[in-house]
Amino acid sequence: MNEAGLKELVEKIVNVKAEFQTIEVKRSKTAASSRLYDTLSSFSNQDDGGIIVFGIDEKEGFEVVGVDDVQLIQKQVSEQCEQMEPPVRAVFTAAQIDGKNVVSAEIPPIDITKRPCFYKGKGRLKGSYVRVGEADIPMSEYEVYSYEAYREKYRDDIRTVERADMSSLDEVKLADYLLKLKSGKPNLARLDDEKIYELMSISRNKIPTLSSEMLFGLYPQAFFPQLSIIAVCVQGTQIGDKGDDGERFIDNKRIEGTIPEMLEDAIRFVQKNTRTKTIIDPITAKRTDKPDYPVKAVREAILNALVHRDYSIHTEGMPIQIMVFSDRLEIKNPGGLYGRSTLDALGKTQPDTRNPVLATALELMGVTENRYSGIPTIRNELEQHGLPQPEFAVIRGEFCVTFHLKEEAKMQENNADKPTLEQFCKTPRSRKEITEFLGIRSATYAINKYVIPLVEQGKLFMEIPDKPTSRNQRFYSK
Numbered sequence: 001m002n003e004a005g006l007k008e009l010v011e012k013i014v015n016v017k018a019e020f021q022t023i024e025v026k027r028s029k030t031a032a033s034s035r036l037y038d039t040l041s042s043f044s045n046q047d048d049g050g051i052i053v054f055g056i057d058e059k060e061g062f063e064v065v066g067v068d069d070v071q072l073i074q075k076q077v078s079e080q081c082e083q084m085e086p087p088v089r090a091v092f093t094a095a096q097i098d099g100k101n102v103v104s105a106e107i108p109p110i111d112i113t114k115r116p117c118f119y120k121g122k123g124r125l126k127g128s129y130v131r132v133g134e135a136d137i138p139m140s141e142y143e144v145y146s147y148e149a150y151r152e153k154y155r156d157d158i159r160t161v162e163r164a165d166m167s168s169l170d171e172v173k174l175a176d177y178l179l180k181l182k183s184g185k186p187n188l189a190r191l192d193d194e195k196i197y198e199l200m201s202i203s204r205n206k207i208p209t210l211s212s213e214m215l216f217g218l219y220p221q222a223f224f225p226q227l228s229i230i231a232v233c234v235q236g237t238q239i240g241d242k243g244d245d246g247e248r249f250i251d252n253k254r255i256e257g258t259i260p261e262m263l264e265d266a267i268r269f270v271q272k273n274t275r276t277k278t279i280i281d282p283i284t285a286k287r288t289d290k291p292d293y294p295v296k297a298v299r300e301a302i303l304n305a306l307v308h309r310d311y312s313i314h315t316e317g318m319p320i321q322i323m324v325f326s327d328r329l330e331i332k333n334p335g336g337l338y339g340r341s342t343l344d345a346l347g348k349t350q351p352d353t354r355n356p357v358l359a360t361a362l363e364l365m366g367v368t369e370n371r372y373s374g375i376p377t378i379r380n381e382l383e384q385h386g387l388p389q390p391e392f393a394v395i396r397g398e399f400c401v402t403f404h405l406k407e408e409a410k411m412q413e414n415n416a417d418k419p420t421l422e423q424f425c426k427t428p429r430s431r432k433e434i435t436e437f438l439g440i441r442s443a444t445y446a447i448n449k450y451v452i453p454l455v456e457q458g459k460l461f462m463e464i465p466d467k468p469t470s471r472n473q474r475f476y477s478k
Contacts, residue, residue, distance in 0.1 A: 010102055031076060045110065053104050066099075086114050150338065165207065211358045229321070231323075237327050267299055297378045297403065302320075310335025334397065340352055427476070462475060
């Protein structure tokens with residue numbers, strides 16, 4: 001950063017009166033703070049690094065107070081940078097603003113193979129931090145482990161399941177897989193089955209691996225109860241929204257079995273708890289069923305969660321989550337992006353693979369292509385379906401993909417030829433009738449979002465005004 005860039009940055013901070021994901025301010029008028037280690041760690045551990053600006057007082061409304069000794073600030077910051085592992089190499093810039101000196105220290109990102117960067121005085125587990133908004137938060141043990149797992153190339157998908165033996169695997173499924181393995185591989189086909197088991201990581205020292213249990217196990221959850229899927233369908237747009245009878249969930253299911261079994265059951269759950277519209281072509285009279293979300297996109301998202309989730313001991317107590325809301329579908333899995341993968345590069349570059357044995361086996365079984373086509377398929381399917389593009393997010397070691405239904409403006413455009421809600425309620429209507437009229441699955445959401453505002457405006461009325469939540473309540477207009 002040059003002097004002009006620093007002045008521009010300070011102007012932005014003063015005008016917005018806020019710190020950012022990559023910006024931290026310190027008053028430090030007479031000396032640098034002795035507590036820079038947390039920020040040095042968190043900035044070093046994020047891909048964009050960060051900038052610490054000295055001479056701005058957050059408590060005084062982000063006023064520029066300046067620093068008395070530019071050289072001293074740089075010396076003290078450099079000393080603290082040397083206390084980090086690996087050492088941080090800050091780049092300094094100084095500028096004068098209204099006769100006051102400000103100093104910036106640009107903290108470059110540490111290569112992912114050397115993360116986490118931590119304060120040596122606390123050690124790796126207690127001295128590693130991550131930036132969340134404008135705060136420096138201690139890394140969890142799992143977040144520290146995830147960097148180590150990538151650096152050391154841990155293979156959690158082929159760790160042994162110590163309580164299991166080969167009798168816990170389905171003989172028919174395993175035999176079918178062996179036939180596919182041997183097909184077209186004459187050298188491999190000459191080996192005996194037990195040798196192939198060991199060579200292809202089906203077993204290690206005659207003990208089944210996690211991958212083999214999750215692919216061929218008679219009941220994988222006997223060993224890993226939480227390596228499953230928790231699927232819920234809620235009434236409205238948030239967990240906690242309740243229905244007319246106080247119910248929290250429209251549907252709630254724990255999905256178990258092998259990965260292929262869980263995949264199919266999860267798809268059925270989503271189909272069961274989302275709408276399917278019947279569209280009649282006005283020219284050909286041909287009937288077409290159109291679900292809320294394209295099945296191919298749903299399948300790819302769930303499959304990605306099953307294949308790319310973290311299977312380490314740190315997350316084996318955390319199931320995948322599928323949440324069907326009235327306006328969106330969320331699929332979450334333990335384990336953020338692996339290795340050098342970034343959100344911006346999803347579907348555009350070949351990513352690092354967290355569970356290569358699992359992914360390769362599923363390819364051979366015909367469950368996945370394993371050609372990094374999942375994200376492009378999701379995007380294309382949603383676009384062809386007329387839905388917004390998916391949202392991808394990583395929050396503290398958890399990956400989430402969200403599918404949104406059409407925006408309200410689009411919904412209103414599609415319903416332009418329909419009567420208004422006031423016109424519809426010329427005849428008193430129940431919650432269910434109004435919900436179906438609006439094309440919304442959640443009655444609670446429909447009433448709170450559309451009906452109650454009209455009641456408050458005096459445009460709709462209740463037949464039982466003294467009991468607004470009565471199940472017999474009907475709404476009408478004059």
